[in-house]
Amino acid sequence: MIAARIKSPVIYAALLPLLLIVFLLALNVGPVEISLGKAWRDWIGSQTTIETLILFDLRLPRALLALTIGATLGLAGAALQGLLRNPLAEPGIIGVSNGAAFGAVVVFYYGLSGLAWFMLPLGGLLGAVIAVAVIFLLVGKSRSTITLILAGIAINAIGGAMIALALNFAASPYAMQEIVFWLLGSVANRSVNDLYIALPFMVVGWAMMLYCGRFLNALTLGEETAGSMGFDVSRMRLILIIGVTASVGAAVSVAGNIGFIGLVVPHLLRPFVAYEPRRLLPASGVAGAILLLVADIAVQSMSETRELKLGVITSLVGAPFFLFLILKSRNTLQ
Amino acid sequence: MSLLEGENIGLQIDKVRILEDIDLRLEQGELVGLIGPNGAGKSSLVRLLAGVETATRGGIRFDGRPLARIPARTRAQRLGYLAQGAMAHWPLSVEQIIELGRLPYQNWWLQLTPADRDKVERAMRLTETLAYRNRIVTTLSGGEQTLVMLARIFAAEPDLIFADEPVAALDPYHQLHVMEVLRNHAAGGRAAIVVLHDLGLAARFCDRLYLLSHGRLHCCGGVSEVLTRENIAEVYGIDSRVDCNANGVSITSLSRLGDHHP
Numbered sequence: 001m002i003a004a005r006i007k008s009p010v011i012y013a014a015l016l017p018l019l020l021i022v023f024l025l026a027l028n029v030g031p032v033e034i035s036l037g038k039a040w041r042d043w044i045g046s047q048t049t050i051e052t053l054i055l056f057d058l059r060l061p062r063a064l065l066a067l068t069i070g071a072t073l074g075l076a077g078a079a080l081q082g083l084l085r086n087p088l089a090e091p092g093i094i095g096v097s098n099g100a101a102f103g104a105v106v107v108f109y110y111g112l113s114g115l116a117w118f119m120l121p122l123g124g125l126l127g128a129v130i131a132v133a134v135i136f137l138l139v140g141k142s143r144s145t146i147t148l149i150l151a152g153i154a155i156n157a158i159g160g161a162m163i164a165l166a167l168n169f170a171a172s173p174y175a176m177q178e179i180v181f182w183l184l185g186s187v188a189n190r191s192v193n194d195l196y197i198a199l200p201f202m203v204v205g206w207a208m209m210l211y212c213g214r215f216l217n218a219l220t221l222g223e224e225t226a227g228s229m230g231f232d233v234s235r236m237r238l239i240l241i242i243g244v245t246a247s248v249g250a251a252v253s254v255a256g257n258i259g260f261i262g263l264v265v266p267h268l269l270r271p272f273v274a275y276e277p278r279r280l281l282p283a284s285g286v287a288g289a290i291l292l293l294v295a296d297i298a299v300q301s302m303s304e305t306r307e308l309k310l311g312v313i314t315s316l317v318g319a320p321f322f323l324f325l326i327l328k329s330r331n332t333l334q
Numbered sequence: 335m336s337l338l339e340g341e342n343i344g345l346q347i348d349k350v351r352i353l354e355d356i357d358l359r360l361e362q363g364e365l366v367g368l369i370g371p372n373g374a375g376k377s378s379l380v381r382l383l384a385g386v387e388t389a390t391r392g393g394i395r396f397d398g399r400p401l402a403r404i405p406a407r408t409r410a411q412r413l414g415y416l417a418q419g420a421m422a423h424w425p426l427s428v429e430q431i432i433e434l435g436r437l438p439y440q441n442w443w444l445q446l447t448p449a450d451r452d453k454v455e456r457a458m459r460l461t462e463t464l465a466y467r468n469r470i471v472t473t474l475s476g477g478e479q480t481l482v483m484l485a486r487i488f489a490a491e492p493d494l495i496f497a498d499e500p501v502a503a504l505d506p507y508h509q510l511h512v513m514e515v516l517r518n519h520a521a522g523g524r525a526a527i528v529v530l531h532d533l534g535l536a537a538r539f540c541d542r543l544y545l546l547s548h549g550r551l552h553c554c555g556g557v558s559e560v561l562t563r564e565n566i567a568e569v570y571g572i573d574s575r576v577d578c579n580a581n582g583v584s585i586t587s588l589s590r591l592g593d594h595h596p
Contacts, residue, residue, distance in 0.1 A: 085423040214444060218437055220424050221486070224417045227386045230410030230438045275424045278444065 011272050015286045019067075022293045026063040027055065029300045061195050065187040066296040066310075067289045068195070069251040070261055072202050074288020075281055076244045077262030078269075079209040082216035082277035083240050084145055087270075090263040091248045094152040094241060095131040098159025100252035101183060102166075103127020108179045109166045121197045124253025131155050132245040136238075145223070185256035185311020187296060198250040205247025206285065212240045213278030220277060258311045260318025261288050267325050335398050337362050337525050338383065338494060344391030345378055345549075352378045353549045356392070360494070360527060365520040367536040368529045369560075370546035371570055376529045377418060377498050379546065383527065384415040384496040396494070410438035414487035418498040418529075421479060422471045428482050429467045432457055435489025457488035461515055477508030484515060495519060495526040502531060513539045537561055537583035545569055557583050567591060 028036060032054060039051035076091040084093070091097060107113050107123035135151045163183070170176035215236040218226040227233050251258075265288045266280055273279035292314070299308050340358040344351070353375045360366055368376045381387040383394060385401050394401040396413065404412075422431055435457065436450045446454075458464045461481045466474065471482055480500055487495055497516060501509040509532070516526045517539050530536040536543055536557070543560040545552040547569040553560055561583055566574045575586045 211442070214437060214440070214442060217434060217444070220422055220426060221420060221431075221434065221483075222417060222423070224381070224386050225415065225420060228384055228410065228413070228415035228417075229434075230406040232406065270424075274430065275426050276430065277424065 011269075011283055012286070015283065015290065019286055019290050019293075022290050022297070023063055023067060026066065026293045026297050027059050029297050030054065030059055031300075057192065061190055061192040062187050062296070063293065064195055065190050065198070065255060066292045068199060068202050069187065069255050069258065070292025071285040071289040072205065072247040072251045073258060073261040073292070074265040075206055075209055075285035076248045077288070078266040078277070078280045078284035079212065079216070079240055079244060080262075081266050082219065082280065083212075083237060084149060085219065086149075087267060088263070089149075090260075091244060092156060092257075092259075092262075093149060094244065095135055095155030095159060096128045096245050096248045097252050097257055098156045098163070099131025100124040100128035100249045101257055102159045102162045103130070104182065104253060104256070105163050105166045105179055108175065108182065109170065111171075111175075117191070117193050118197055121194060121250070121253040125201065125249050127159075128245050128249025128252065131159060132241060132249075136241075181309065182256050183311075184309035185258040185314070186299075186307075186309045187255050188299075188307055188310075190254060194254040198254045201250035202247040205243040205245070205250070208239050208243030208246070210281055212236055212243070213281055215240075216277035216281070256309075256311060258292070259315045260322060261292055261314055264318050264322050264325070265291060267322070267329075336360060337397060338527075339395045340383060340392065341394075342392035343379070343382060343389050343394065345375075345382060345387070346390045351549055353382070353389075356546075356551050358383075358544060358551075358554075360525050362523055362525055363520055364525050364541045365517050365539060366525070366527050367540035367543045368527060368546065369531075369533065369536050369543055370552070374546040374569075375549040376546055378549075380415075380496045380498050380527065380529055384413055385409050386415060407438055411490060412493045414490055414492035414495040416483055416487055416495070416497040416500055418502070420483045425470045425472045427467070428463060428469055428471050428474070428485075429454070429458075431471050431482055432463070432467075432485045432489050435486040438490055453491060454489050457485040460488050460518070461485040462511070477504045477511070480504060480508065480512055481515070484512065488519070493524050495524070497526065497528045499529050499531065501535060509535060533561060533566075533585045537585065538581070561585060 034051045034054050036055065039049070039055040042049045043052045043056065073091055077089070080089040080091060080093060081087055101124070103126045104120055104124040106127070107120050112119045112123070135148070135155055138151045139147050167176055167179060170179060215226065215231050218229045218231055223233050266284045269280055269283045269287050273283050292310070295313050296310055299310055299313055302308055336359040338358070338360040340356060343353060343356040343358070345353040356379060368379065370376050378387070382389045388402065396404060401409070432454050433446060436446060436453065437444070439450065458467060461484050463478070463481050463485050466478065471479060474482065484497070484500065495516065500512050500516070504512065513535055516528060520526045528540070540557060542555060543557055544554040545560050545565060552569050553565060558578060561576060563574055563576050566572060566576070566585070571591050573588045573591055575588060577584045
């Protein structure tokens, strides 16, 4: 088998225009038909019309959230698969998703979400930080990656159990429905404020994960060898995990759990970057953004009365597709 | 001044003494073998010397400077470390793996300069891996993979190479090939330390040997001083025949000594 060494510019020449097209399409989709051109002209002319309101208060935040959250999930998936050197790793594996989800559920449970718009994302971020802090306390300075994975799985399970507990004792069927719908994952009806609170965490997280690219390349040869190549393995691992926590924690805090993007996207892209972990990072980020935008467009165009949740469609399409990928590549997987 | 000096090196993990009181030195041009039974502490010692792990006692000096005070990037440029059973975790091409050797010289963008490319080519020539530069490393045989991993180290042009059991599980042809490559590296004014289980190979290729037993240095010196019937019996617990002839020293393992547990 000959390795296809595709130059980076080729991938981005394909992915970036695609991202732009999908983004513009996403702005064009919604329950009401509006003319984007008119909205733009009104906005330039500082006029507030129904078109500008729909475009700038509803569709733009939604599309930007789908874009940034998709990018976060793709990037975090690629980063964790590189760190754990395991193609089955996904952002949830270190407990951050369920931690964030539980934090948000607590906010719902005690009815705190009505107090201020930032209570929900704040609760989610706190949950994510606590989950990962607990994992680091458990794992300590241990070098073992297996310990890290197992602790992550345990924390995930605890988060899941706590969510189940909250659902069990939910005050009313309505409260329960609210929690369940939120957990399913969606970027509908979010405001620009959600973007403002999540974006800084996501951008910082992206920077930290991208910074680890060289380290992930070295890690291809194992932790000891990476250490001999001049990397402080525990420090780099900490930076990467904090990056994942900040960005995925923020993403889950505003949009709930959106599965399979972080798992499938790196798989899909890996052959196009010649399996190089560092080059996989930005490519997975862009592809994750495209996929989540497409999924959100699909969600909005398919459902009539009750909107299909974004997390439902990503899992619905992502899981069988993942199976297909495994069957296709089972001979090359180690 | 020796290239590498270790004095009174000790390593203790969770109150278990892994290594104790080890003095070691290495001059330019030397290929030194580290031998001893399983669990004697060879791999631990190599990890300490390569700077992958930190000793709990004693000091290691490289080129006159304490190893711990050498910046990580400089250390990575000057010391090469081949881990035991080193392998690639992603199906990268041979060339990509060898290019990783230039990582300690590159910035975040990892642009390979023409000079970097020359060093990668040279490393492939030295290890005779040019023929399969485009193959996926995980599809190669064990021997070919070891040579690729060595080429990755050569691409960094280190002064000193540490190889932890590089010839374990290789056929005789590849064993000789790997050992020759390491000896040529040392002969070119650099140096190498190799952990070996095959005493015959150690006798044939190494300038000097360090024999470890239970985390301590049993003895060190020239091949014929270290590989004596008595030393082998004491440390390995076997009876052996040691022959000195034109090809150097050859060792034949005869039988286990009944009451000895190495």
